[in-house]
Amino acid sequence: MHTFHQTGAILFAIAAIASAQSSSSSASPSASSSTNSGILAQQSPSWLPKFAAPSGVSTSYPTGTIDTGSSLDKAELDSSAYPEAWAPASTKGSEIQAVMKAIDWSKVPKVSPNKATKDGNVVVTDSKSDSSCWWSSTNCVKPKVDYLPEDIVYCPNAGDWGLNYDDGPYNPSEDDKELNAYAEPVLYNFLAKNNNQKATLFYIGSNVVSYPAAAKRALNDGHVLCVHTWSHPAMTTQTNIQVVAELYWTLRAIKEATGVTPKCWRPPFGDVDDRVRAIAWQMGMTTMIWDEDSNDWNMPGDGGGDLPWDTVNGYFEDWVEARKNGSDNKHGHIVLEHELNNATVKMTQKWLPTLQETFNVKSIHDCMGITQPYWEQNWVYPANASGNSTSSSGNATISASSSAAASSGSAVASSSAASSSSSASDSSDSSAEAAGASSGSASSASESSTTTSAATTFSMSSVALGLAMVAVTAFMS
Template identity: 80%
Template sequence: MHTFQQTGAILFAIAAVASAQSGSASSSPAPSSSTSGILAQKSPEWLPKFNVSGVSTSYPTGAPDTGETLDKTTLDIKSYPNAWEPASTNHPEIEAVMKAIDWTKVPKATPAKADKDGNVVFGNYDEDKDPYCWWSDTNCVKPKVDYLPEDVYYCPKAGDWGLNYDDGPYNPSDEDAELNKYAEPVLYNFLANNNNQKATLFYIGSNVVTYPAAAKRALNNGHVLCSHTWSHPAMTTQTNKQVVAELYWTLRAIKEATGVTTKCWRPPFGDVDDRVRAIAWQMGMTTMIWNKDSNDWNMPGDGGGDLPWDTVDGYFEGWVEGRKNGSDNTVGTICLEHELNNATVKMTEKWLPTLQQTFDVKSIHDCMGITQPYWEQNWVYPENASGNSTTGNANSTASSSSSAAASSSSSSASSGSSDASGSAEAAGASSGTTASESSSTTSGAASNFSVSSAALGVVMVVATAFMY
């Protein structure tokens, strides 16, 4: 996995204020900013209404649920595409979304080619001009069009650790008792038992349909739910209608299971460009990436790879040491982690307590100051929901040592980097597991970077001045 060559979430901090505040389900647009020019968002009125039971209707304030078992009843699977197969596009509900999108505000980028395994083929894309801000090729996070906000990819405050997990909810296995030991609610219970820790969870729609009780547990325990598509394809390889379908069926599944309509999504492998961003934005969601990568998906485990456990350990050791010795003092962390399999859950069980002693661990939304992550207005998350203030972060402030403006090439080397291979690996659709979570870049950049204090100052002033 590679880091970004561009800095700042400034536009997002400014532009998403009004849309994040507008948690109503009304059809009236809610401008992101009255002056920024960012395309207005509105609640996805094309989603069905559901009668949902067994979930909170506002932020839970009681003790978290740590029951060891969950109901295995699925959603109505006949109403959805087949789990872990490409999202079906031939459906009236998809047509309704297509009609609701302003296609003049969707850049006309040609979908990328994919090889037989679903990997992105980069071809002759002009990476110097990077006309569509294609993250997989250039690590671009600031759209080239002025009506979209910048991606969220780091926490503004140094010392914050925006905890997040991809690919959930981790379903139990029908065949393997050992794997079942790590299926949900194991991770969610572990978080609850460790300072009632909150996280941002990027859900695969297929996994929500087959295990909605896990999504309910996560919401009821105060985690933030986001979309990670229906079947985990490289999204720039999808047609416009396929992009809509991958996002729509996941939004629908999350809402049917939990009653909330999320405002956030993460592209599989980080594979996103302005065409895909624009569709997701008009479907009510902000794009979230990362600035560190644990590469935990590639450890030996169900659907994993062959990256040694000790290598991933080394990444965490380096990040903790960097924070302790003061070299990690510019921005906070959004580190890519997974609830993909037994190995990834074991890794977070090992490292979360240490991270909590070193960083202020909180959800991405908490570190960004986003208190209304859903379109339902009754959901308001408190600041610092985990209450995880640590000695290791007591003196952490945004760095004020640099006076340079944010640069588009502020990457710096980190132990969490991965080799550039020229392709983005696709999801293993048949098994419901992820072949890889990294999208390759031609730069070979590493998985950590720094941002100038000028950019950070703007972010923190905006974050202080507005409540999401």
């Protein structure tokens, strides 16, 4: 149970009640997200095509038996309607122009795209002033403009582990049976068989088009789907219309394959600034980063690198030990992991059971209290959807200055700043990681492992509102 100072309790309660009262009650998927905090109101992506409901996919949070069949349909979406897989997202056509017209460009900071190497990797420069909150340069996660919310970086409660995987869905190989032994639905089945574990999944649009059945399986299993761009570029190197295209085609693919429209995205390499954040926010998505990096993408494996398995294994050993010995007690974590290849899936298979014994392993959305991760309001995730709450001690006290960030059609506000823990993998930087990436394959899914200093936003659910009312009652009595 959290212990609140009376003054803190009343401030938190007032903020919570005000936020909850501002929530939109509209059941329409085109409802807007308003705010009383000064954060720019969002509109749902009404510019997406009106697809027919996909077959064989849930229309609300699944509560029945999870399918753990070993094979999936290999049929693709109509690739002629999309850019070339893993090529830069096309900026041509009326669909992109419709998004461009819907964005209020006066609310997009006028920041020039950053320079890129011939391989497409961002050229990172140091900036003491960092007027655009460029994560790759300064690890900034609190926008310099007041109309954008802070990035989600870590779970607010100590002991929580926000399970997440980048670069999916992991497609099967055409001619390699060994690699196919780790392609989806292998990871999703493993999660289902281990305490029906839920995760937040950041999808590459190219992979969704070529393997939509895997995205359906993930949604049907209760995982949360988010955007990770079409072709995995360093987003601050892209022009405005290129940013729009990288996000748009991925949103479109997920919507066509599964029927849901994500409200979350993660920038490849963590490369984001206020210009890119503003575009993503106006396209309906909150930016999610991480506070610890497993560097699993860089292990030897299909499209991977040469980081020894034992090094990555050691990171997990350190995180578990820190939690067990009580030194990890400030907040929870969002540890960057991937469903990129055989090596990354093997690492999850090794460590997930131990993590479940040590942490409250749950999706990022669950640890943040976000119950409506999509613009379709019939999707409501229950609190503690993962059903894994083995660790109950050491939860962090919620700051009275933290304000509520609603998950769907309600107020979104930034929280107070707090420092994150250092990454166990700080010997690797964005440049080294990017060198292992290939723009034409899943190996371009590498991420930066630089330590982040972060603030977090969390969602106001009905449970939080109830806690707020209890706090008021306690204070007044």
